[in-house]
Amino acid sequence: MNNLFKLLLVVAAGALAFLCYESIVTPIEFNEERDAREKVIVERLIDIRRAETEYRNIKGDYTASFDTLINFIKNDKAKIVLKEGELTDKQLEEGMTEKKAVKLGLIKRDTTYVSMLENLFGTDYPVDSLRYIPFSSPRQEFTLEKDEITTGSAGIKVKVMAAKAPYASYLNDLDKQELINLIETTEKLEKFPGLKFGDIEQANNNAGNWE
Numbered sequence: 001m002n003n004l005f006k007l008l009l010v011v012a013a014g015a016l017a018f019l020c021y022e023s024i025v026t027p028i029e030f031n032e033e034r035d036a037r038e039k040v041i042v043e044r045l046i047d048i049r050r051a052e053t054e055y056r057n058i059k060g061d062y063t064a065s066f067d068t069l070i071n072f073i074k075n076d077k078a079k080i081v082l083k084e085g086e087l088t089d090k091q092l093e094e095g096m097t098e099k100k101a102v103k104l105g106l107i108k109r110d111t112t113y114v115s116m117l118e119n120l121f122g123t124d125y126p127v128d129s130l131r132y133i134p135f136s137s138p139r140q141e142f143t144l145e146k147d148e149i150t151t152g153s154a155g156i157k158v159k160v161m162a163a164k165a166p167y168a169s170y171l172n173d174l175d176k177q178e179l180i181n182l183i184e185t186t187e188k189l190e191k192f193p194g195l196k197f198g199d200i201e202q203a204n205n206n207a208g209n210w211e
Contacts, residue, residue: 030178034171040134041165041195042210047130048142048163049197049206050120054078062146062161066131069144073127078119084108135170147200161206162198169194 048069055072056062063069085107087096101107117127131141146161167186171179186193197208 026175027178030171030175033174034182037135037170038195038210041170042208044130044134045142045163045165045195045197045208047121048144049208051130052161052163053206054116054120056159061159064144064146064161066141066144070127070130073116073120073130076116077113078116080112080114080119082108082110082112084110133165133169135173136165137173140169145198145200149201149203151203158203160198160200160203162196162200164192164194164196166192166194 051069051073052062055069058076059072063072085101087098087101087107091101091106096106098107102109115123117123117125121127133140133142143164144161145164146159148157148159150156151158167179167183171182183193192209195208195210198204198206
């Protein structure tokens with residue numbers, strides 16, 4: 001009986017040690033994997049932001065459709081101005097303008113067009129994957145939103161957008177309790193539980209919440 005009691009104590013001590021080890025290691029492993037995944041997702045969000053910015057520059061507004069955005073990247077052209085020559089300090093002091101210098105043939109400015117894909121990312125970029133959140137299982141798309149808000153006492157209208165990837169989309173195959181804790185902690189701070197840039201409720205120059 002005494003030996004059995006000792007054996008039970010050893011087993012209990014081993015189980016306790018294992019639980020203590022797990023309580024320390026699990027959050028560390030969770031955060032390491034989260035950091036690794038978020039580096040990839042941030043890169044994708046930066047690409048989306050770059051494409052949306054160019055889309056607005058040409059079309060006058062953002063788009064909340066990945067079909068539209070990807071079609072734009074694949075099929076639109078980007079204007080490239082090739083510059084040859086610059087005004088010297090002396091020419092500037094004498095009142096020479098670039099427009100006048102171009103007319104006089106002192107400097108050259110030629111316009112050419114390249115594919116939007118090549119201009120933004122390079123021809124080898126897998127543009128069809130732009131919509132998908134890396135590590136999401138099952139595969140999920142980033143949320144794209146756009147709106148127009150009124151700011152300031154002058155009532156200035158500002159076009160805004162946001163792109164989002166919630167924690168639950170790209171961390172759902174990791175430790176469930178750690179994921180729940182992360183989401184609850186973030187929401188208590190009244191922050192978006194995941195990665196995002198932009199905001200459709202206020203103008204923030206499309207800043208990312210990782211920046």
